[in-house]
Amino acid sequence: MGGDHGPHVTVPAVVNYLNRNPEASIVLVGLPDVIESELQALKFAPTHRLKVHAASEVVGMDESPALALRGKKNSSMRVALDLVKSGEAQACVSAGNTGALIATSRFVLKTLPGIDRPALAVVLPTIRGHTYVLDLGANVDCSAEHLLQFGVMGATLVSTVENKDRPSVGLLNIGEEEIKGNEVVKRAAELLRESGLNFYGNIEGNDIYKGTTDVVVCDGFVGNVALKTSEGVAQMLSTYLREEFKRNLLTKFAGLVALPVIKAFKRRVDHRRYNGASLLGLRGIVIKSHGSADSHAFRFAIMRAVDEVRGGMLGHMSARVAQLPHHLNPSSQLPPIGEENPL
Amino acid sequence: MGGDHGPHVTVPAVVNYLNRNPEASIVLVGLPDVIESELQALKFAPTHRLKVHAASEVVGMDESPALALRGKKNSSMRVALDLVKSGEAQACVSAGNTGALIATSRFVLKTLPGIDRPALAVVLPTIRGHTYVLDLGANVDCSAEHLLQFGVMGATLVSTVENKDRPSVGLLNIGEEEIKGNEVVKRAAELLRESGLNFYGNIEGNDIYKGTTDVVVCDGFVGNVALKTSEGVAQMLSTYLREEFKRNLLTKFAGLVALPVIKAFKRRVDHRRYNGASLLGLRGIVIKSHGSADSHAFRFAIMRAVDEVRGGMLGHMSARVAQLPHHLNPSSQLPPIGEENPL
Numbered sequence: 001m002g003g004d005h006g007p008h009v010t011v012p013a014v015v016n017y018l019n020r021n022p023e024a025s026i027v028l029v030g031l032p033d034v035i036e037s038e039l040q041a042l043k044f045a046p047t048h049r050l051k052v053h054a055a056s057e058v059v060g061m062d063e064s065p066a067l068a069l070r071g072k073k074n075s076s077m078r079v080a081l082d083l084v085k086s087g088e089a090q091a092c093v094s095a096g097n098t099g100a101l102i103a104t105s106r107f108v109l110k111t112l113p114g115i116d117r118p119a120l121a122v123v124l125p126t127i128r129g130h131t132y133v134l135d136l137g138a139n140v141d142c143s144a145e146h147l148l149q150f151g152v153m154g155a156t157l158v159s160t161v162e163n164k165d166r167p168s169v170g171l172l173n174i175g176e177e178e179i180k181g182n183e184v185v186k187r188a189a190e191l192l193r194e195s196g197l198n199f200y201g202n203i204e205g206n207d208i209y210k211g212t213t214d215v216v217v218c219d220g221f222v223g224n225v226a227l228k229t230s231e232g233v234a235q236m237l238s239t240y241l242r243e244e245f246k247r248n249l250l251t252k253f254a255g256l257v258a259l260p261v262i263k264a265f266k267r268r269v270d271h272r273r274y275n276g277a278s279l280l281g282l283r284g285i286v287i288k289s290h291g292s293a294d295s296h297a298f299r300f301a302i303m304r305a306v307d308e309v310r311g312g313m314l315g316h317m318s319a320r321v322a323q324l325p326h327h328l329n330p331s332s333q334l335p336p337i338g339e340e341n342p343l
Numbered sequence: 344m345g346g347d348h349g350p351h352v353t354v355p356a357v358v359n360y361l362n363r364n365p366e367a368s369i370v371l372v373g374l375p376d377v378i379e380s381e382l383q384a385l386k387f388a389p390t391h392r393l394k395v396h397a398a399s400e401v402v403g404m405d406e407s408p409a410l411a412l413r414g415k416k417n418s419s420m421r422v423a424l425d426l427v428k429s430g431e432a433q434a435c436v437s438a439g440n441t442g443a444l445i446a447t448s449r450f451v452l453k454t455l456p457g458i459d460r461p462a463l464a465v466v467l468p469t470i471r472g473h474t475y476v477l478d479l480g481a482n483v484d485c486s487a488e489h490l491l492q493f494g495v496m497g498a499t500l501v502s503t504v505e506n507k508d509r510p511s512v513g514l515l516n517i518g519e520e521e522i523k524g525n526e527v528v529k530r531a532a533e534l535l536r537e538s539g540l541n542f543y544g545n546i547e548g549n550d551i552y553k554g555t556t557d558v559v560v561c562d563g564f565v566g567n568v569a570l571k572t573s574e575g576v577a578q579m580l581s582t583y584l585r586e587e588f589k590r591n592l593l594t595k596f597a598g599l600v601a602l603p604v605i606k607a608f609k610r611r612v613d614h615r616r617y618n619g620a621s622l623l624g625l626r627g628i629v630i631k632s633h634g635s636a637d638s639h640a641f642r643f644a645i646m647r648a649v650d651e652v653r654g655g656m657l658g659h660m661s662a663r664v665a666q667l668p669h670h671l672n673p674s675s676q677l678p679p680i681g682e683e684n685p686l
Contacts, residue, residue, distance in 0.1 A: 174567040205571025224517040228548025
């Protein structure tokens, strides 16, 4: 129900996905009337592969996460996460209010033992391929221990969905030298170095798009600024390019000749292919689609959820975070190192 | 002497600048032999407008700032800053080691009363024009009070060199709402709101390149990541575009036709025009050129220094920071608000 466009985008994406993937089945959670009228418009009726599950409320995009969590116990978001918890669904995909999705996921599904806070990981294109960056805004005041947890979670995600044995992990910093950075990042580098991960060391902002490492670890504030700044640069450059091609008759002609190239370029940088951020560290798979996603983009978020389910991400993640040294988890209620691990 | 290319870049830039600006005069500080051989290669002899001032040492690009400050009392950087302190020069421009330049500037020139730490401000292009962002890496663990000081310094810089009466100031955050962000940023927003500046409020990463505000305030860690990430995106997009135009004979032909447009586009985004970061908050004007700057780019750093001198930046800055509430300056030794201001 969520996102800027609601079922008008999510329902066509689901139908499109089911048409392409005959083995998949999806449960649409929300106001039945609205969902069914979207399905009718597409001439698609609910089947065993496409069920509609009623939820009587919708979390607004600007609603306070705390109020949504407390006040809307029958929201589409909450009901969808309940289905994941009960095992009726294997993953939840939402384009809704990010803060509410994080808070509700955490409340309903709980974090894995050893994980203090869930983190949002996105895939970004690089010169060589793509890279996974986390956290993207779920956590704005991170400790070094949180950054270590992000490293472990990011590496587990990549090894699961990309079949990479030992993905490289970089720590986003303002210089490659070990002495650089703020105190939290310096300490995080020490922890990552001792973690057994394939830790590359410090990387800088430009390394994200160079594809220097498979995983980029940063606190949510820095990650969110880096992502939005990237969007801003790309928008500015594309505006400039468009303006230059529209300058006069001659440049318009050049634009016409170059059109297939520009189109190929645009396909390559189409951010919709990267839609779907993984909310990691929970006892369930949750994918956050961009609120402004269209149905093409939303389908990519569904595909990401399926990839994580198929790869057995949850099992890998539980096993991997269970190996985290407990004394490093600031909120951990677990016994100290050496004692029995409850997982 | 500093930068990746040393006098081979800086000397031609200076000669070029002097040829274009007959009223200017410049002092070249460094190893006289090296400088003079560069001048000879350009068939340019020292005059009253171009003096050579000897310094016997050079700070290495990877040298520790603390060691450079303590150990190299006759470095080109130190001697140039001494000339600014003594009034023989009105500004110092350096492409050298950033950390050493900041540490040495702070030691030699001292910060203005009311300013705790100098900040690095850069100009970045936007869809509408350009914007000033600070801090860019001089300060990695900032308090809310530091962010307030950055806002005041950035606004003073813009009003001086751009002749803008009340430049708008945005606070880089991860959402526009007041409740968003980490604790330091939330507190900084309160301080900026009470500061008398034309405070726009929170902005996000993409607002930098939208040109939403004249000044963007952020801590040095975030600013540095945002800047380097921007460089990374731009490099990746230009690599993609080049690859698409080189794909086959047809696309190569399209590239040939579109060449004038691509060239106009490249001129427009040429980062060399934005070279030269202002080190603000000192009792002297210091400009940091990018270490990899070529002579075209270095000339822009010189122009920036001249603009600040001509605009009377130092006077404006002293007057403006003197109005900062003293209790907000964590390291301030000044009397509390209401008492005589020693400036």
